[in-house]
Amino acid sequence: MASKRVAATALDWSVLSTRIPAENKPAFNMLKAKVDKHLRAVNSLPAELPAIDFSVYRSRIAVAGMVDNFESKYKGLQIPYPSDQGKLAEIDAQASEQKTRYAQFVNESKGRIAASLAELAKWEAMMPVEEMNLEEALDAGLTDFAIDPEQPTFYPHNETWESYIDRLKNAEPDDHH
Incomplete structure (x- = not known):
């Protein structure tokens, strides 16, 4: 059996299938079917070269030494x-690199989650924005969401009036007559 030649797979298909998103299941199943088909084809092959009875050929072939020559070459054949x-070492190196990147991503994500939870707690502790007047909104620190009358801005309210005037003064004349 050829299974002696093929190393055991290091891939646990059942664990991998639990991590595949639902939209990728058909592609995953096709890959698994191809791998299984290849494995069946390899396992159907004999582990050793088939034995040939060269004595039958010696009795039927008239050329002297030809069968002996083939027999010596066949027995000396090593595949x-x-x-x-x-490649396995390269894959292992990539796996360790990906594990460190994964750990870094998880730590960064935990930091983002903590910041989001702190922001959520701030919003939940605050008076509902619908019930605030402009002064209360500015006191609550909602300067990104409320227009400050002390600093006039121009729509879409992403720059101050002064910076808008400076940008207009420095702009090239637009003469399209």
């Missing part, structure tokens, strides 16, 4: 199992 050419 090496292909090596990974260092």
Whole structure:
């Protein structure tokens, strides 16, 4: 059986299938079917070269030494199992790099979650915005959401009036007559 030649797979398909999103399940199932088909094809092959009865050929072939030559070459035939050419070490290095990136992403995400929860707690502790007047909104620190009358802005309220005037003064004349 060829299974002696093939190393056991390090892939746990059941664990992997739980991590695949629902929209990618058909592609995952196709990949698993292809891998299983390849594995069945490899396992159907014999582990060793088939034995040939060269004595039958010696009795039927008239050329002297030809069968002996073929027999010596056949017995000397060694087909090496292909090596990974260092790819497994490269994959392991990538896996460790991805694990560190994953851990970093998780830590950053936890920080973002904590900041979002703090912001949510601030909003939940605050008086509803619908019930605030402009002065209360400015006192609550909602300067991004309320227009401050002390600092006039121009629509869409992303720059001050002074910076808008400066931008107009420095603009090239637009003469499209």
